[in-house]
Amino acid sequence: MDSGSAKDSPPSAKPKSKKVAMDKNVNGTKSDGKSFKEKKKNGNILKEKDDIKHKRRKAEEHAEQQPKEAEIWFDDVDPKDIEAAIGPEAAKIARRNLGLETGQSKQSVEQVLVKEKASEGLTRAVAMDCEMVGVGPKGEDSIVARVSIVNQFGKCIYDKYVKPTEEVTDYRTAVSGIRPENINTGEDFKTVQKEVADILNGRILVGHALRNDLKVLFLDHPQKKIRDTQRYKPFRQRVKNARPSLKLLCERLLNVQVQTSEHCSIQDAQAAMRLYTLEKKKWEAAVKNKSNNKNCKT
Template structure:
């Protein structure tokens, strides 16, 4: 009923308008179809006359699509600049190595033109149009090398010593340089600053090699126990008055070593495997010290670790000598500090050596032997005599 009413409601004039619009639309569609048909016919006629223009037609089949793709690839190749050959790449690498920086886009363009045989623009290069010579790459030391290959990073053999020109530190203490960069660099820095190189020898050449009335003792220790906190003797060294080593032995420990303290002690497992029994070393050292003046630095620690004792009046401890402490302004100066300040000698720069430490202690004692012994005599004389008992 609703449909019939709607149809009845339409007037004759409305029907005529709708028919006119649909007629116009149909005409437009027909014109478009005719236009494209004419276009296709015209294109087909052109292709028959000029077969090279087949790529202009829209593809219809899969074969035509693939043919168009190939034609497009060839067209792109013609438009793209030719790739750099091996020689241009080599020139670019040489420029990078010689200058130490990446070449600019202008330099890249010049290298590319030179490789392709094209002429370079006037004024672009300073060579005045002449072909630039190849510059060999610079080596790590600044010298020229054949070819453009980089020098290998790793090299066999000892490292070359630093040159004076390589050290450029200003107003820096050579001791700080040594702590940061090593003794070789510090040696060059001292030379540049005009500082006299510190001595290293602590023994007298050609001197007597046997036992003397005065000997110096030093021990190296390793750690035992769960945390390696307990110390046991691992090496004992004794030197005579002239710094000549008269006794030096490693000790085979009776307990398990949990910390070899190699960075400080210089002790390694192989040393202790071939070491002597503790009791043998203890007896030999005791026989050497008997009746002699013993010199050492904090020597009570060395005697304690060997379970030995020595008369106080025949012991000379460089750590407790008052004039030494006053000169370096320290209550408990280290052996290293005393040697640097008083002897101009550097010790313990790497791993410690009991022989070197004993030599250093002896050298300190010998430099002030007269004063030291004289002060002990004065103290002895100033001591009041013990009171005698009353006689009836």
């Protein structure tokens, strides 16, 4: 009985061994290595196809999210803030519009200073610049020879030569661009003075060293409505100059060249306005805070 049991046990073990072998083949053992390799290879192919589809979908989504340049006019917004909020592409557009990108020299100054397809009428803020000529024995005293005013988008809304009220002893043409024929047939001073006063009334006045312009026009303007780019502290800090010229501010902050030869009062007014709109939001907030603090003290 015992010997019979011993003889019967090997056959009973064979099916078990065979079953294990079959299971291993299904799982891809060496006995069926070829099948396993093909499946693995096919798996990689499928994975690569999925990766390609995923990358393509991501690229399409990224393309859809890119901002269009024509949609935005970046007034009073720092490109760094735009990059943090929207992304590098939007910041790139902002820098291009502000004239801060490499290759800006290819753009005309007007493209940087004037907004295309914008209102040509009066706006809440206007910028003014005057050209002057010299009077007196040495031409050291100044009288107004030309007045130019632009709106918030840089569009010229007023530009007139002024007939001299005194004998001109120095036309300062190299700087002022004024010649005898320009002002000999110019508008009467009183007329220009009244027209300018009417335009400025109730509006924010932007300019560079505005004290000089208002002085030759014998006009004043409420201090709380004056935005002088020469006196704006953040500009002075950025260029490290207590009394920066308009030329310096444009070079450093707008990356454009102005006043390269004879001055143009229209362009100078446009430059001052563009500097203002670049910083408008922060500038106006500072003026408001200053006013609120003054009211609290009183």
